Amino acid sequence: MDSLMKGKRGLVMGVANDHSIAWGIARQLAAQGAELAFTYQGEAFGRRVKPLAEQIGASLLIPCDVEDSASVTATFDTLKDEWGGLDFVVHAIGFSDKNELKGLYADTTRDNFVRTMVISCYSFTEVARNAAALMNEGGAMLTLTYAGSVRVMPNYNVMGVAKAGLEASVRYLANDYGPRGIRVNGISAGPVRTLAGAGISDARYMFNYQSRNAPLRRTVNIDEIGNSALYLLSDLSSGVTGEIHYVDSGYNIVSMPTLDELKR
Numbered sequence: 001m002d003s004l005m006k007g008k009r010g011l012v013m014g015v016a017n018d019h020s021i022a023w024g025i026a027r028q029l030a031a032q033g034a035e036l037a038f039t040y041q042g043e044a045f046g047r048r049v050k051p052l053a054e055q056i057g058a059s060l061l062i063p064c065d066v067e068d069s070a071s072v073t074a075t076f077d078t079l080k081d082e083w084g085g086l087d088f089v090v091h092a093i094g095f096s097d098k099n100e101l102k103g104l105y106a107d108t109t110r111d112n113f114v115r116t117m118v119i120s121c122y123s124f125t126e127v128a129r130n131a132a133a134l135m136n137e138g139g140a141m142l143t144l145t146y147a148g149s150v151r152v153m154p155n156y157n158v159m160g161v162a163k164a165g166l167e168a169s170v171r172y173l174a175n176d177y178g179p180r181g182i183r184v185n186g187i188s189a190g191p192v193r194t195l196a197g198a199g200i201s202d203a204r205y206m207f208n209y210q211s212r213n214a215p216l217r218r219t220v221n222i223d224e225i226g227n228s229a230l231y232l233l234s235d236l237s238s239g240v241t242g243e244i245h246y247v248d249s250g251y252n253i254v255s256m257p258t259l260d261e262l263k264r
């Protein structure tokens with residue numbers, strides 16, 4: 001099976017390097033025949049993303065900073081000029097000031113709250129609106145979230161609030177675009193060692209704790225997240241929309257640490 005995405009063109013937003021979740025997703029999509037475009041945030045990331053894009057034959061590389069609406073519009077103008085249409089989009093973007101990804105959530109500043117919301121939550125709605133305008137024969141959209149949206153995770157703070165908004169956006173967007181055959185879903189990934197993940201204080205302890213206490217007794221890797229993304233972006237999931245799908249070794253189902261952990 002290597003042609004699930006044959007004939008489909010999609011945009012992948014959020015590759016920073018070869019540890020990025022978006023890279024794991026892009027690799028699986030390309031392996032199944034998708035034609036890909038990438039965005040990158042600024043020239044420094046651009047230099048890292050270019051060789052990755054070349055490695056899987058991505059045809060377009062476009063600068064995009066989602067904090068700037070004009071940059072988002074320009075990205076989709078380029079896609080319209082180059083491709084005319086779009087079949088899917090992957091949004092794997094998040095940001096918050098790392099000085100506020102520790103301590104009390106209550107101490108979040110107004111400025112960082114707004115910035116985190118714009119980049120980590122609103123950008124998906126803006127991307128979805130622009131992408132939907134290019135989707136003439138149905139389509140699929142996917143964003144990345146984390147369980148800190150529904151439960152308190154140490155230090156995740158304002159990102160948890162943004163992810164809660166992001167997950168609600170998935171449901172509203174799924175309802176908006178469902179009548180046009182466009183599906184909108186989210187993957188709630190377990191902890192992965194990435195640039196963004198490293199911004200959360202004590203991330204290493206969370207990572208190790210989850211690998212000891214998740215039902216599968218390990219964390220997930222970006223290829224596994226990529227495989228689940230492939231399902232949600234391909235026709236295999238044609239009846240699925242508005243879902244938040246956990247790819248976290250089952251950690252979200254447990255209510256207590258393992259007995260081994262309690263006895264440590």
Ligand code: NAD
Nearest residue numbers: 014016020021041065066093094144191192194195196197
């Ligand atoms: P990453 O650092 O590799 O990717 C984050 C991406 O966001 C980068 O490519 C960065 O350029 C981009 N970005 C940040 N601000 C931007 C802006 N203003 N404009 C455009 N792009 C911007 O880290 P990752 O862990 O692969 O993160 C991808 C997504 O997965 C994020 O939404 C993150 O919250 C989510 N996620 C991560 C984990 C984890 O443990 N790493 C777990 C669950 C969900």
